Amino acid sequence: MSSSKNIVFDVVGTLVSYDHLFNAIDSRLGPRLRAEGIKPQLLANTWFETAEREYTYLSMSGKYVPFTSVFRAVFVRVLWMAGIPEPRTFASTEDLEYLMDAHGALQMRPDAVECVQKLRDAGFTVWGFTSGDLNRVAGYFREAGINMPAENLISCDSMGIGKPDPAVYQPLLDRLMEENEGKKPWFAAAHMWDVSAARRTGFMGAYCTVLEKEPLLDLFGDMDVVDDTLGGMANKIIVKQASAE
Template identity: 50%
Template sequence: MGGQNKHVVFDIVGTCISYENFFEALEARLGPKLNPLGIGTRIFGYAWMEAAEREYTYLSLSNGYRKVFDVMRSIFYRTLWQAGIAEPRKLVSDEDMEFVLDSYRGLKPREGLAECYSKLREAGFTVWAFTAGDTERVSNYLKKGGVEMPSENFVSCDDIGIGKPAPESYEHILGKFDKKGLEAWFAAAHMWDASAARRSG
């Protein structure tokens, strides 16, 4: 098996790691403030993440790369305003925002993750992590699930300064593989991520 040139590159957050801890923190901290206004915390959280992902991506594509957390902070109050809260800073505080963002640092692995990686490695695949998140935080997510990811198989967009789905980000990963006899797969729960990886080789 040692001579096999087989690789599986995993997106991590949202694919291998669940967002549930984030949604629970939103409900606990902001639920009493948002629910009486008819704004569900789950849909607010989804809108916040989706808007942040769009801003993050557009910034990266225009050579203005910023870390995901910085983008999330910058649009928190704007997302509340878009949800219909005329004066969001009177309703919630920076402390509320940081509480919820802190919960994002505590996201948990999906059930069966360690077994999945183990079976792939036993079958001769090298398992990779490719994330828009920062290395320390996302590595800790994996460790909580009993998964050790060698540093040489872990790639963060923060380190290369190019966000997904820019073709150059996937090409960076492909550039690490020997092309002879290569079998490479990309695994992501997000269709845009998987399709962009496929189009990039």
């Protein structure tokens, strides 16, 4: 049984930073990429964006494939689309394995621990809802020293539906509202497409600009809370929740 106050976090990109992988791309492929006029960070973001699109499109079409499998598969295509004429010569299988290992060793953002603790101290039950592999994502919490009960960490893999399909948010929303006398839970993310979809499903929405910088509210709609840092977002959630009680 959860508490009367619940917050569901997207994990990778929100609590967890991509910086470790960005640095790995720079150290492994940086000189080669710059020789082609490609910034390593641009390639990294293009890789993530392409993988998220293909993951979502596959799910929408009825063929769910775990995100990590999609992420690995599209790497060569991303190099080609970036203008590398012979991507398999440009980057070896060993290069890709090195980068995938880095992806598996991502780290929490500096204020992620503080953010989670603030919310727990204010009486919130914290959940994680990810498109990633549960074992990998659970490892991110362990490495950061955040105790995340296994029952509070959920992956789209177990449902066979990818975010941001409304059907992926609805069961958790229904469960939390049923357990807590109709009180709305929160959903927090640094991906606006994610938190806005959750909010349209019925969650309270909290968005942190740490990843995307621009909220684009005209495009995605209003949020209940917006802040530039995870800690600041947590403070605003606590205040907003208190005012509603």
